[in-house]
Amino acid sequence: MPTSALPSPQAALVFGGSRGIGAAIARRLAHEGYAVALTYASRADKADEVVAAIRSAGGQAIALQADAADHNAIIAAVADATARLGPLQVAVVNAGIYQGSPLDQFPLAMLDQMLAVNVRGVFLAIQAAAAKMADGGRIITIGSNTAQRSGSVGSSVYAMTKSAVATLVRELALDLAPRRITINNIQPGPIETDITASFLEPLIQRSPLQRVGRPEEVASLAAYLVSADAGYMTGASLTMDGGYAI
Numbered sequence: 001m002p003t004s005a006l007p008s009p010q011a012a013l014v015f016g017g018s019r020g021i022g023a024a025i026a027r028r029l030a031h032e033g034y035a036v037a038l039t040y041a042s043r044a045d046k047a048d049e050v051v052a053a054i055r056s057a058g059g060q061a062i063a064l065q066a067d068a069a070d071h072n073a074i075i076a077a078v079a080d081a082t083a084r085l086g087p088l089q090v091a092v093v094n095a096g097i098y099q100g101s102p103l104d105q106f107p108l109a110m111l112d113q114m115l116a117v118n119v120r121g122v123f124l125a126i127q128a129a130a131a132k133m134a135d136g137g138r139i140i141t142i143g144s145n146t147a148q149r150s151g152s153v154g155s156s157v158y159a160m161t162k163s164a165v166a167t168l169v170r171e172l173a174l175d176l177a178p179r180r181i182t183i184n185n186i187q188p189g190p191i192e193t194d195i196t197a198s199f200l201e202p203l204i205q206r207s208p209l210q211r212v213g214r215p216e217e218v219a220s221l222a223a224y225l226v227s228a229d230a231g232y233m234t235g236a237s238l239t240m241d242g243g244y245a246i
Contacts, residue, residue, distance in 0.1 A: 013090070016040070140184055143165045166237040188240050190242075
């Protein structure tokens with residue numbers, strides 16, 4: 001008697017999935033049974049490491065080069081991911097940059113780049129992913145606790161971009177609701193990654209919990225937001241920072 005074919009895994013796309021939080025989310029989604037596409041801007045080696053780890057654990061993953069500030073690259077990445085993996089069920093927009101400077105020294109080029117990646121790029125990624133997403137899908141953005149309060153000189157523009165993301169998510173929830181697509185925003189505080197490795201001690205000293213977060217903790221929250229249990233949550237910004245922004 002012939003056996004029935006196993007259903008194909010649902011597709012997930014992680015923008016900025018080669019390192020840190022994005023890589024942890026890509027690995028967790030693969031663990032949850034998704035076929036994962038992840039984008040990277042320049043570190044193909046790091047993206048390949050994430051793909052190799054997922055595949056070695058029995059999962060399905062591909063890496064796609066895409067600059068988060070390049071509209072055409074974003075559209076191409078979504079098209080490539082859906083062509084190879086099928087309609088998206090999940091999209092995670094993690095790509096972003098941090099640059100800081102006091103007001104009187106803030107260069108225009110830095111302002112333009114942060115707006116291009118952290119605001120314009122996030123909107124374009126959501127727009128492109130939603131167009132190729134199955135009804136009932138899930139979209140997650142990775143914002144920052146600085147949307148509430150940074151407490152650091154020179155972080156004003158970064159905080160502004162992350163506040164914009166929180167507002168964008170809240171309002172887009174209305175646009176996406178007729179298709180039963182939920183969209184939510186995770187706002188991490190300091191997380192232990194290769195970017196923060198050189199200044200972890202000052203971050204730990206400022207933390208009410210006397211520690212920083214782990215990428216896997218953010219990934220666990222993302223896993224909840226894409227689950228059936230979170231189907232009634234949309235437009236929310238969830239801060240996960242050990243009490244930094246209190």
